Amino acid sequence: MSPEKTKGYLDMELLRFTTAGSVDDGKSTLIGRLLYDSKSIFEDQMEAIKLASERLGEDFINLALLTDGLRAEREQGITIDVAYRYFATPKRKFIIADTPGHIQYTRNMVTGASSANLALILIDARKGVIEQTKRHSFIASLLKIPHVALCINKMDLVNYSQEVFEEIVDDFRNFASRLEIHDIRFIPISALNGDNVVDRSENMPWYLGPTLLYYLENVHISSDENLVDCRFPVQYVIRPQTEAFHDYRAYAGRVAGGVFKPGDRVMVLPSGFVSHIKTIDAFEGSLEYAFPPMSVAITLEDDIDISRGDMIVREQNQPFTGQDLDVMLCWMNEKPLQTNGRYIIRHTTREAKCLVKEILYKTDVNTLSRLEDDKYIGLNDIGRVRLRTTLPFFYDSYKENRNTGSIILIEEGTNNTVGAGMII
């Protein structure tokens, strides 16, 4: 390999996407094909899953066994948890958060969706838009996944019919008008035969759009982060206390929004003190600017008392500050959410306790209707909830910024993560 080619490999973009579906909609086949065609499945892995498939009495190679590595999963033939899979093309590296469609679907789908740039939703061409499609789409919308690829699969079983495809597209558009999904791409495919997955299908000359892989490689992701509202949650204070860096004090963290530059006039929350950025430091040296999701260390011109959980922002563009949060909450624990219950709440690098003041309604994830009379939020339920925190938080709506608009709830006593919330 030439040095130029090695260098080419170093300049790939990263796309995180999530897939959801049940066993028979061809999801494993599709992922298997993407991995196999991009040479991401190795011979010894293939050999191992071939043997395991035979042992389970299956007459095809079950690619789910590639990541269903836990003994219980293999014995029961089910996927228990979000599985992460990786593949790369010369253009992009991909991280797939593959979530099972049946068990704990909301919990797993929300987890997988929380970090995704794109959701891949599969529809069986013979069945069209079903309840599960709606549920997946609702969660993609709720979690503000910027892009959705809707793959209408098994086109080979409907004679590659353009009519069937367009009917499903219309159906979906009708339903999706009630959601907040801004970028949807419809792709007719056959995962089994490979039509429009990596190579263009000769069976569907009427389809002029991109293949799935081409779309994944080229979908525009550079504006997925919020580059406008400057937010820097302080994670850790760096104080070397060595002779060479005697008075050095830097605030380490990951940029959660906006672009920071040396010289910027900034405000520190909650103290409200104003200063200027002196330097933005990384191991390689000082930087001219920092933007999400960079991990850097910021030094300020003035000596201000700043600690973990504080936030550096622009004076003219501040987040909301307050102790009352309205969130869409996804519940992830067997014990239901308690009105007046106390939980630990974590937001950016800040932590406090909170009280559940009110459950406003539960959302039916299949019909999207609000159930104002049903306030039982149990495992895998989603509802709108009002929280009161013991400390002020600095937040944005989740719609504006996924980093500063998300929270988790932790149960005291067990220390389990029991809820995931998106601030309204």
Add this chain to the structure above:
Amino acid sequence: MVNYILNHLKILESESIFVIREVAAQFERPVLLFSGGKDSIVMAHLAKKAFWPARIPFPLLHIDTGHNFEETILFRDQLVQELGVKLIVGSVQETIDKGRAIEEKGPEASRNVLQTTTLLDTIEEYRFDAALGGARRDEEKARAKERFFSHRDEFGQWDPKNQRPELWNLFNGKKRIGEHFRVFPLSNWTEMDIWQYIYMDRIPIPEIYYTHERDVFCRNGVWLAAAPFMQLKEGEKIERKRVRCRTIGDITCTGLTISKANNLEEIIAEIAATRITERGGRADDKRSEAAMEDRKKEGYF
């Protein structure tokens, strides 16, 4: 116009640094597990970056089976000196001598499994509450579902069916007394990412990752290094070959690759063309289909 986009290596780096800093912030007594292999070298490199210009605020821990490639130990000692951090060595030999573990017998004997006892004893002795490791989700199927922050009960055990959900960048490191966490900042890296990153940042690695001549023998289709404590079975004979390590672990279970790759470009090209996973040569994973899961549940790395 400035393009506000990072390449995949910088995004992975930033994610790992965030996780490492989160450990320093959330835990009282963290430790960095260091084997001398490429993943733990990348981990040490990322930790150095995370706290620069301050020193890494926690020690390194090497669980030493006593069956090492000599080069690894020299490399380890040099790196520790350069980083200015404390090195703690947990000795499997001492664990055996104390009678807390029993040495396996026969030509296929390995101290790989015994490391778990030494690791858990050392964690308890020093009261570490978080152990940072270099494991990646792509390397083994039981690791594919492991969290960044992976909870361990008071016996050091992992309960894969009952893991805490992990969302956004919000990591929950809360625990009760006696429990600890294993933290895996490299979760989203692949083998290729590691090599590209070593190349991009010019990170020094032990010479045995490059091609060299060595006395080796073939067992179950895997080339192993000849060493005084390695017993040959009938029909096995020592040959001299040009080989390199693709992973570095205990010498008794580290398979060597026949290779002429002499620099990082050649290694990257070799990995890109290879059709076998890096753990394909690891005898420790071949003991059964769920070998890794079983070891992990007990408290293995």
